[in-house]
Amino acid sequence: MLIFSLQKLLPGDAATALAGEEGDTAAVAAIRVKYNLDRPVAVQYGIWIGKVLRGDFGDSLRSRIPVADLIASKLPVTVELAIVSMLIALAVGVPAGVLSATRQGRPLDLAANFVALSGLSVPHFWLGIMLILLFAVRLGWLPASGYVPPWDDWRRNLSTILLPSIVLGTGVAGVMMRHARSAMLQTLGADYVRTARAKSVPERLVVMKHALRNALIPVITLGAVEFGRLLSGAVLTEQIFAIPGFGKLLVDGVFNRDYAVVQAVVLVSALCYLLLNLLADILYFVADPRLRGSS
Amino acid sequence: MTVSRILAALLASVLLAAAPASAETVLRIGLNDDPDALDPTISRAYVGRLVFAALCDKLFDVTPDLKIVPQLATSYEWAADNRSVTLRLRPGVKFHDGEPFNADAVRFNIDRHLTMAGSFRKSEIGEIKSVDVVNDLTVRLNLSQPLVPLLAALTDRAGMMISPKAAKELGDRFGTRPVCAGPFKFVERVAQGKIVLQKFADYWDKANVHLDRVEFVPITDSTARLASLRSGDLQMIERVSPTDLAQIRADTRLKVVGVPELGFQVIRLNVANGPKSKTLADVRVRQAIDLAIDRTALVKAVFNDEYIPGNQFVSPSSVYYNKKLPVKPRDVPRARQLLREAGQPNLAFTLILPPERDRQEAAQVIQAMLAEAGITMTLQSQENVTMLEAGKRGDFEAYFTFWSGRPDPDGNIFTHYACKGAQNDSHYCNAEFDALVTKARQVADPAQRKQLYDKATELLLRDVPALHLWHRRVFTGLNARVEGFTPHPDGIIRVKGLRF
Numbered sequence: 001m002l003i004f005s006l007q008k009l010l011p012g013d014a015a016t017a018l019a020g021e022e023g024d025t026a027a028v029a030a031i032r033v034k035y036n037l038d039r040p041v042a043v044q045y046g047i048w049i050g051k052v053l054r055g056d057f058g059d060s061l062r063s064r065i066p067v068a069d070l071i072a073s074k075l076p077v078t079v080e081l082a083i084v085s086m087l088i089a090l091a092v093g094v095p096a097g098v099l100s101a102t103r104q105g106r107p108l109d110l111a112a113n114f115v116a117l118s119g120l121s122v123p124h125f126w127l128g129i130m131l132i133l134l135f136a137v138r139l140g141w142l143p144a145s146g147y148v149p150p151w152d153d154w155r156r157n158l159s160t161i162l163l164p165s166i167v168l169g170t171g172v173a174g175v176m177m178r179h180a181r182s183a184m185l186q187t188l189g190a191d192y193v194r195t196a197r198a199k200s201v202p203e204r205l206v207v208m209k210h211a212l213r214n215a216l217i218p219v220i221t222l223g224a225v226e227f228g229r230l231l232s233g234a235v236l237t238e239q240i241f242a243i244p245g246f247g248k249l250l251v252d253g254v255f256n257r258d259y260a261v262v263q264a265v266v267l268v269s270a271l272c273y274l275l276l277n278l279l280a281d282i283l284y285f286v287a288d289p290r291l292r293g294s295s
Numbered sequence: 296m297t298v299s300r301i302l303a304a305l306l307a308s309v310l311l312a313a314a315p316a317s318a319e320t321v322l323r324i325g326l327n328d329d330p331d332a333l334d335p336t337i338s339r340a341y342v343g344r345l346v347f348a349a350l351c352d353k354l355f356d357v358t359p360d361l362k363i364v365p366q367l368a369t370s371y372e373w374a375a376d377n378r379s380v381t382l383r384l385r386p387g388v389k390f391h392d393g394e395p396f397n398a399d400a401v402r403f404n405i406d407r408h409l410t411m412a413g414s415f416r417k418s419e420i421g422e423i424k425s426v427d428v429v430n431d432l433t434v435r436l437n438l439s440q441p442l443v444p445l446l447a448a449l450t451d452r453a454g455m456m457i458s459p460k461a462a463k464e465l466g467d468r469f470g471t472r473p474v475c476a477g478p479f480k481f482v483e484r485v486a487q488g489k490i491v492l493q494k495f496a497d498y499w500d501k502a503n504v505h506l507d508r509v510e511f512v513p514i515t516d517s518t519a520r521l522a523s524l525r526s527g528d529l530q531m532i533e534r535v536s537p538t539d540l541a542q543i544r545a546d547t548r549l550k551v552v553g554v555p556e557l558g559f560q561v562i563r564l565n566v567a568n569g570p571k572s573k574t575l576a577d578v579r580v581r582q583a584i585d586l587a588i589d590r591t592a593l594v595k596a597v598f599n600d601e602y603i604p605g606n607q608f609v610s611p612s613s614v615y616y617n618k619k620l621p622v623k624p625r626d627v628p629r630a631r632q633l634l635r636e637a638g639q640p641n642l643a644f645t646l647i648l649p650p651e652r653d654r655q656e657a658a659q660v661i662q663a664m665l666a667e668a669g670i671t672m673t674l675q676s677q678e679n680v681t682m683l684e685a686g687k688r689g690d691f692e693a694y695f696t697f698w699s700g701r702p703d704p705d706g707n708i709f710t711h712y713a714c715k716g717a718q719n720d721s722h723y724c725n726a727e728f729d730a731l732v733t734k735a736r737q738v739a740d741p742a743q744r745k746q747l748y749d750k751a752t753e754l755l756l757r758d759v760p761a762l763h764l765w766h767r768r769v770f771t772g773l774n775a776r777v778e779g780f781t782p783h784p785d786g787i788i789r790v791k792g793l794r795f
Contacts (some may be wrong), residue, residue: 063486064332064470068486097639129518136526144512144526145325145490242514242523244488252329252487257680 035061045097048263058260064250067264075268077147078246081168082230084161086223088169089176094219096173097180101188102207106125113209119174128167128240135163145242164241168234172226179222183215190214216287223281228273319507319651320795322777324788325520325532329487329513332470335455336407336414341699341786342513344452345533349492349509349790351475353454354382354401355446357702359554359783361613363446367396367456367476373739377441384432388499390458391480399433403428403459405436415620418717419448441737443744447703478504478791487513505779505794524549524772530795534786535770536652537601540671543772550775553768554782555603555610557700560654562646562661562693562762568722569689574644581759583633583642587668588661589625594765597656603766607752608707610766615704615745617752630668644673648695657764658695686720694720702785704748705736712760723760 015031032038036047051058057067093116100112136144142159150157187193188211196206235247246265253261311541330343335351338344348562354368368382388396405426408416422442427435438445448454461474473481478491478500490511494504512529514520517536523529525546535543535551543551564581565572590604606622609615634640646662648654658674665672672693677685685691698718701707709732710716714724728751755761769786779792 026418034412059468060486062331064334064337064468065328065486066468066471073485073488129522132519132522132526136528137522140526144523144528145519146512146523146528147485205673222388233333238514239514240519242512242519244485248487250413255680256680 031061044259048260052263052267055262060253060261061258062256062261067260070261071264071268074246074249076149077244078231080150080157081161081164081234081243081245082227084165085172085230086227088165089172089226092169093173093176094180096177097213097219098184098207098292100177100181101184104185112181116174116177116295119170119177122170124167124171124234124237125240127170128164128237131163131166132240145240147241147243150165160241162232164243167237167240168230172230174180175222175226176219180215180219183218184211187211187215215238216286220280220283220287224276224283228253228269228276231272231276233270305377311580320505321508321510322506322528322531322790322793322795323510323512326511326513327520327534328515330490330511330775333473333481333484334470335452335457335475336411336416337470339415339451340532344785344787346490346492346511347427347452347455347475347477348787349479350473350477350481351455351457352388352477353451354449354456354795355454356789357447357450357783358623358782360569361784363450363702364456368449371446373443377438377443377737377739379435379437380445381429381433381435384434385499386432388476389497390456390461390476391474391495392458392461393497394458394460395477396456397431399429399431399454400459401434402428403462404456404569407457407462407764408453416448416453419451419453420426420445420568440572443739444701444703444705444736447522447701447706450702457543479509482508489513491608494615495764500791503791505792506790509790514582521772524774530774531780531788532772533769533788535772537598537768537770539772540599540601540770549772551770551772552780552782553601553770554784555612556767556769556786557609557702558698558766559608559700559763560695560697560765560767562655562695563686563691563721564693564759564761565691565757566721566723566760568687568720571689571692572722574642574692577637577639578758579633579637580639580642583637584665584670585631585667585759585762586623586626586630586633587665587670588762588764590622590764592625596660597653601770602768605763605766606756608711608755609704613704614741614746619749620752620756625664627668630670634669641669641671643673644692645673646693646695647675647682647685649675649682649690650676651679654695654697661764689720689722691720700785704744705732707734708732708748708751708755712755721760722757723786725754725758728754728758768772773790 015028015037036044060070096112096116099111103109109260122219125213132144135142142163147160148156181276185238191210193206230247234245235251236247237243238248249261250265252258253265324345326342326345328340328342330346331340332338333346333350335347338347352367355363356366358364365385367385367388369385370383372381374380382401384396384398384401390396401503405420405423407421408414409423413618422438422440422445423436424439425437427437429435436445456476457469458474462469465472471484472776478495478498480495482491482493484490492509498504514523517539519737520529520532521539521542524532532739540551543549564575566576566767578669590606594600594602594604597638602608604622605611607616607620611621631640634642647660662672662674682694683696686694686696698711711718712723713719713729713732727742731747731751735744735751738744769782771780771782771788776795778794781789
């Protein structure tokens, strides 16, 4: 309801946005009548929510494509992009955090910190263009833009998704590394770790089994939040690589005052967030058996 | 096999996959934006016209020098009173669903343009009051009043013919699966991803279609679009930015061609639209602003001289440009004098403009030029729709917009400056001007029309309801392997005739 009302606060409506430079007043008026844009906001909301409850998200006012079809075609793209980015972030961020914590203050720690901060600071836009120039323009190894669904050709799918995933994954990896490092430092200083070391448990086991497992809780929480953020779309990355995902759908929806699209994207993103939080709660139990006992 | 070996094999296969192995000839064109509905009746966005050019044939087309030539209609004949025009249609034409194209189909399409809710074509051909089917391949369009520019409208979306059967079946959602009579038929659309078209085997002019498939890929960022052209992912890109030209020219695998656009870049001044018109209501004030701008320097500074300075509703290359009134040199002392005479020596006003690079940079240069004449112009950025809405309401002193242009001069002037013109947000109203541009709609003789528009231009340059500043060149970037491309001033890429 909040999003619906906020959209209505924007000057202009879908009809004016559609008309653009032409400003054909008769056509604009006809569109307003046809899509109930001339009715009070409360009535418009009632009509929309009534349809949604019957499973009808309506049509995009701009492209006339059913919104449900738009969501169905873009959700898998965004989910895939988010998963691959997350895998890259986990594969880089967590080991880097662990290494950094176990070698605190030493050159490896400083190097890992430097890389993590760079990953966080480098704008996605710049990194994306640089990767395109290197891997697509100069070396010709990977395509510069576009997206091929995995069921059409899984190899081309991976080749199109790799660069954007690296761009998104780099940023998340930086945050992951910082969190994993601080959590590890905390657990490595705990009494049970000292006890384990005193009992001559091999250092590898101390780090991987005793410390890391306990340090994972904040990393899982962060992972869920970051994953949710990736699912709500990564506009710039999608734009640079011409990936038809959620972020661009949402931004174009706002600029075109395409209310049905914006509402549906926000709704689906919110549902994804809820699901991810649930998933994170389940993962806590997997990572930390004590939580099972306490519940 | 170790994990590293598996990963290496996976990476190698991914890298190999980057090179497409298909034997089909596929042309991939980068678009600046994602088109709106692919339905000629309700389509609005300029970018959609590039897709339509491959998908939907029109009754007529225009040549690069703006002559009207046959496409689905083979000839036309005006009645003596210019109140009706008879069109003869091309025989043996089929729509993509196999339905025949004939006079009934033309009547259906015109009726649809005129009656469908939200039609953006109605205002273009609204003077058609009825369509007579003379025989299977002849129609007569009867007009409520003479309207010579009608034929030019039929060279664009108003002249596109869609399959009546498909239109009836799909109704409002026709744009999701368009069925036309163009050289390529619709395969699929991934919104904001791509639009795929396949060669139509039964096309009436198939000897001139040399590609198997065309894909349109919207990439809004110009740097990323150019990178895709350079990497070979795209073979053509539309509306290349002047700042990217050097890179294309330096690359031997690419080429770039440009022609002056049909439209113009313009600052509209509020002459009489609501209370905010008070600041610029005096014609001397508007003339002073006009005189304080050095258009030639502006184009040189902001666009590396790649665009064309302009002061009229058509570019200097148009036959309808009034050559007796070229772009005037800047005259700051005269501007100051006019402001003093108008009692506004310290004129201050606000220019609204969208956050778009070309206009932002140009506005800053203009701001500096005006300051030298004692005029304070404040820049206020507003998102495009918000700005256009403010324009309609009269909630502006000046705003910076553009017009994509039409092949017939009427489309560039009547709607903008006639008293009841739909785009006339300035509310400029001059009876003498109205009489001239209305008369120009009714006479077919180009020489006579030219005289009328020359006179109308004189009035516009005297009254200054708007500042026409420059005309872009429409640059198309293409892979050097692409042959057969002829640029048109409307910027639309005609895919027919292209080959590798």
